[in-house]
Amino acid sequence: MNSFIDGDFDATKWENIEPYTSDLLERKLTCSGCLESLIKDTSTLAEHISEAGALLYIGMTCDTESEEKRNSFLDFSSNVRPKLSEFSDSLNRRIVGHPAVNDLPERYSLMLRGMRTDIEIFRKENIPLKVRQTELVTEAQGITGSMTVEFDGEERTFPQMSAYLESNDRLVRQTAWAAMSDRRMQDHERMSEIFDELVSLRHQMALNAGFESFTNYMFKAMHRFDYSIEDCLEFHSSVESVCMPILRDINKERAEALGLGELSPWDVNEKTGAGPDIHGREPLRPFQTVDEMVEKLSEMFHEISDDLGSKFDKLVDMDTLDLDTRKGKAPGGYQYYLEKSRVPFIFMNAAGLQGDLETMIHEAGHAFHSLYCGHLDLIDERNYPIEFAEVASMSMELLTQPWWNKFYNEEEASRAKRTHLEGVVFLLPWIATIDSFQHWIYENPSHTREERAEAWLSIRARFGPQMDWSGHSEFKEVSWQQQGHLYGVPFYYIEYGIAQLGSLQLWKTQLGNPQKALDDYANAMKLGNTRTLPELFSAADLKLGFDEGHFLTLMESVELSLEELPV
Numbered sequence: 001m002n003s004f005i006d007g008d009f010d011a012t013k014w015e016n017i018e019p020y021t022s023d024l025l026e027r028k029l030t031c032s033g034c035l036e037s038l039i040k041d042t043s044t045l046a047e048h049i050s051e052a053g054a055l056l057y058i059g060m061t062c063d064t065e066s067e068e069k070r071n072s073f074l075d076f077s078s079n080v081r082p083k084l085s086e087f088s089d090s091l092n093r094r095i096v097g098h099p100a101v102n103d104l105p106e107r108y109s110l111m112l113r114g115m116r117t118d119i120e121i122f123r124k125e126n127i128p129l130k131v132r133q134t135e136l137v138t139e140a141q142g143i144t145g146s147m148t149v150e151f152d153g154e155e156r157t158f159p160q161m162s163a164y165l166e167s168n169d170r171l172v173r174q175t176a177w178a179a180m181s182d183r184r185m186q187d188h189e190r191m192s193e194i195f196d197e198l199v200s201l202r203h204q205m206a207l208n209a210g211f212e213s214f215t216n217y218m219f220k221a222m223h224r225f226d227y228s229i230e231d232c233l234e235f236h237s238s239v240e241s242v243c244m245p246i247l248r249d250i251n252k253e254r255a256e257a258l259g260l261g262e263l264s265p266w267d268v269n270e271k272t273g274a275g276p277d278i279h280g281r282e283p284l285r286p287f288q289t290v291d292e293m294v295e296k297l298s299e300m301f302h303e304i305s306d307d308l309g310s311k312f313d314k315l316v317d318m319d320t321l322d323l324d325t326r327k328g329k330a331p332g333g334y335q336y337y338l339e340k341s342r343v344p345f346i347f348m349n350a351a352g353l354q355g356d357l358e359t360m361i362h363e364a365g366h367a368f369h370s371l372y373c374g375h376l377d378l379i380d381e382r383n384y385p386i387e388f389a390e391v392a393s394m395s396m397e398l399l400t401q402p403w404w405n406k407f408y409n410e411e412e413a414s415r416a417k418r419t420h421l422e423g424v425v426f427l428l429p430w431i432a433t434i435d436s437f438q439h440w441i442y443e444n445p446s447h448t449r450e451e452r453a454e455a456w457l458s459i460r461a462r463f464g465p466q467m468d469w470s471g472h473s474e475f476k477e478v479s480w481q482q483q484g485h486l487y488g489v490p491f492y493y494i495e496y497g498i499a500q501l502g503s504l505q506l507w508k509t510q511l512g513n514p515q516k517a518l519d520d521y522a523n524a525m526k527l528g529n530t531r532t533l534p535e536l537f538s539a540a541d542l543k544l545g546f547d548e549g550h551f552l553t554l555m556e557s558v559e560l561s562l563e564e565l566p567v
């Protein structure tokens, strides 16, 4: 048993944390064994603090209208996090600089690589900039989270509005879409101001740390050891040459089926490919209530394997799911692992759509990943790289496809699979869009808003579907504001692309050998963060690559499956 921390303490307050950090910084270290206990105790402390921060974040995103919850989160961000990052830096230096560090077992080598990188980029003068960054991000989240529109006689959240965008009545779609974009336009000015300030803060952080640009700084900060800026650019051009022709064909087929010369933004969601059924059938509605969704998912995962079934039931039993959409809840979905309790929490905004089912399965995949590596001792060993985290979630979406008849009759299940596979074709270009936009933003940190709009439009022309935006060109110029990652987690996006390529390979494995796919999945997820990214890919029998040839092999399988599915 670990006696460093006895029982519980309130880790949202620095005065409670400080005695522990002082101990860790001051205790005598005479051997590599002492270093190991130091690392273990640091990990225990980090579990407490991480969970305290997670609970504050969860509280705030579940109730963005509560000033109290927002203040508690901001208080933690501005009082605890800065001191914590200073402490981490001192402790990293203490460990890495200790003469016994070379006697540490191999197990610690990845952790040490991360520590050395963190030391390289840490600057005390960046701490207040990061505090300001969190304030701005929280403000942006508050603005988008509180957006609702009066529609169809009621005040509705944006996730609730998505249902109207699948309507077969084009006028309903158009009015719903216009109501949402008008609502966004009311706040676009403040959202632009926030973004301007974020860009300049971030550029300054990079300069302070001795980097030319925030891009280079972030590649280090995000521990991207195994791929480079050039690899991302190769990803973009592979998307352009391999995915774009397929996407254009899909859209052409849709426009013809709907009897339109050109699609408008209310005919197809440019990020997910969602839209009305091209044969005028009623929209897919996999469930009515969240309880129904959860019950059917439990059955589904049990049919796939006992292992996944019992893992899913664990989530339900632990009662750490907040799934319904409601006003005042932050948009989107996420899984947050509570490190001390070793329990995953899932957040989403379910409104009964096929996309909601996909989101729930996605987040369940993250939760499975967390549970698979919950046996690992140190927080750092469980803190899997995000590129691989998304393999856990995105592949779960693909691997569960054969069981979607739990939610549908045969015809609807085929439609759902088609929608999802077409979604893969749409998502890769959207990933290239967001990634490419971020590269442009931070390579040109002193850009004007006009230049930013121009850059966005030209990137959309490269990776976007051909659409008629007439009457909405102003909104088009700022439509990037819908992508919260640009505000909250800069540069976090290419991960989805890297992971989608991994997931498609697991899905191909499943087509030939379903059991092998599940085994590969479990084997790799259990490793957590104890292997490099390429090693994690290998553990699941996957290739990590960005080249056109690799894209071609995978997208050919997607096209083939689309052809085989009844239309």
Ligand SMILES: [Zn+2]
Residues within 6 Å of the ligand: 362, 366, 389, 390, 393
């Ligand atoms: Zn995810």
